[in-house]
Amino acid sequence: MSRNDLSMSGSLQPRSxxxxxxxxxxxxxxxxxxxxxxxxxxxxxxxxxxxxRLRLLVASADKAKEMGIDWWEGDPFLSRNRNGDRDxxxxxxxxxxxxxxxxxxx
Amino acid sequence: MIAxxxxxxxxxxxxxxxxxxxxxxxxxVVEEGPVAAVVAEVPLADxxxxxxxxxxxDRAWLETHxxxxxxxxxxxxxxxxxxxxxxxxxxxxxxxxxxMLRARRDELTAALVRVRGRAELGVKGWADRERVEAALGxxxxxxxxxxxxxxxxxxxQQRAERAATxxxxxxxxxxxxxxxxxxxxxxxxxxxxxxxxRDETMILNGAYLVADGGAALAxxxxxxxxxxxxxxxxxxxxxxxxxxxxxxxxxxx
Numbered sequence: 001m002s003r004n005d006l007s008m009s010g011s012l013q014p015r016s017x018x019x020x021x022x023x024x025x026x027x028x029x030x031x032x033x034x035x036x037x038x039x040x041x042x043x044x045x046x047x048x049x050x051x052x053r054l055r056l057l058v059a060s061a062d063k064a065k066e067m068g069i070d071w072w073e074g075d076p077f078l079s080r081n082r083n084g085d086r087d088x089x090x091x092x093x094x095x096x097x098x099x100x101x102x103x104x105x106x
Numbered sequence: 107m108i109a110x111x112x113x114x115x116x117x118x119x120x121x122x123x124x125x126x127x128x129x130x131x132x133x134x135v136v137e138e139g140p141v142a143a144v145v146a147e148v149p150l151a152d153x154x155x156x157x158x159x160x161x162x163x164d165r166a167w168l169e170t171h172x173x174x175x176x177x178x179x180x181x182x183x184x185x186x187x188x189x190x191x192x193x194x195x196x197x198x199x200x201x202x203x204x205x206m207l208r209a210r211r212d213e214l215t216a217a218l219v220r221v222r223g224r225a226e227l228g229v230k231g232w233a234d235r236e237r238v239e240a241a242l243g244x245x246x247x248x249x250x251x252x253x254x255x256x257x258x259x260x261x262x263q264q265r266a267e268r269a270a271t272x273x274x275x276x277x278x279x280x281x282x283x284x285x286x287x288x289x290x291x292x293x294x295x296x297x298x299x300x301x302x303x304r305d306e307t308m309i310l311n312g313a314y315l316v317a318d319g320g321a322a323l324a325x326x327x328x329x330x331x332x333x334x335x336x337x338x339x340x341x342x343x344x345x346x347x348x349x350x351x352x353x354x355x356x357x358x359x
Contacts, residue, residue: 038202
């Protein structure tokens with residue numbers, strides 16, 4: 001299913017994300033719901049780290065950018081492939097970074 | 107293969123009323139008094155010890171399991187009231203699950219009451235900044251003299267500021283109006299573009315607990331879109347979801 005066309009349509013139809021976007025699912029199941037630690041304690045700690053990571057991104061992408069933190073750009077965990085151009089851009093950036101080529105785009 | 111003493115553990119998806127009847131592939135229930143946990147047996151090797159950090163960083167594994175968590179809850183919710191747990195609650199023995207249910211009986215019963223007969227829906231608001239700015243008028247002139255350039259830059263900046271103010275006002279007003287169509291509501295932080303992958307800016311990331319299937323909420327959303335659509339603001343309804351946003355309790359001790 002294509003969602004890119006939605007931004008261009010002036011349609012007033014309610015839009016339902018189906019299937020749900022991964023970021024939404026993670027935001028929900030990692031950060032919401034009743035918080036109960038099972039008896040395999042080590043696991044929760046790891047999930048907390050992941051939650052913090054996601055929360056940091058959601059909370060302060062702009063702030064982090066100001067501080068020069070941009071780890072999510074090209075991060076396969078968080079970048080999504082819906083938009084072909086953006087994906088290509090991300091892949092290019094990763095390749096450039098892997099090749100040690102500086103991004104000359106101010 | 108090295109044989110381990112315990113190969114499986116019990117993953118808890120959420121809690122339902124005892125004696126609830128529902129469909130769920132591969133899940134079973136642990137009843138304890140008025141409540142019951144929806145559980146599934148999972149390989150301990152996936153979750154215990156050093157395996158989990160690796161698994162959690164494996165995007166495909168995480169996606170599969172996070173989606174499975176939601177899918178099980180949605181399936182159960184078709185026929186039963188369910189209080190969703192967060193991802194990754196695991197017990198070694200079914201007895202331990204029963205102990206947890208006993209210890210948290212009051213809290214879980216209260217959460218069941220809170221979400222009974224209700225559904226969680228999400229509404230996202232999106233702004234196409236260029237269109238919002240264009241709707242504010244004062245299109246900068248194409249004159250290329252130095253003075254005209256500076257003038258244009260200033261106008262552009264003012265327009266961007268006015269657009270930001272307008273967007274914030276619309277988002278606040280939208281959440282207030284949508285909240286009136288719901289029993290409870292939460293405005294979560296809008297996701298940044300890096301996460302949404304969309305060109306528009308997310309301006310509203312609201313969750314609404316509704317009792318009427320969301321008819322009033324959907325109508326209000328359409329009204330909002332009718333008012334603001336031509337300015338580059340759009341809305342999107344998602345769900346129903348397991349009511350993760352409306353069951354939060356105190357942290358585990």
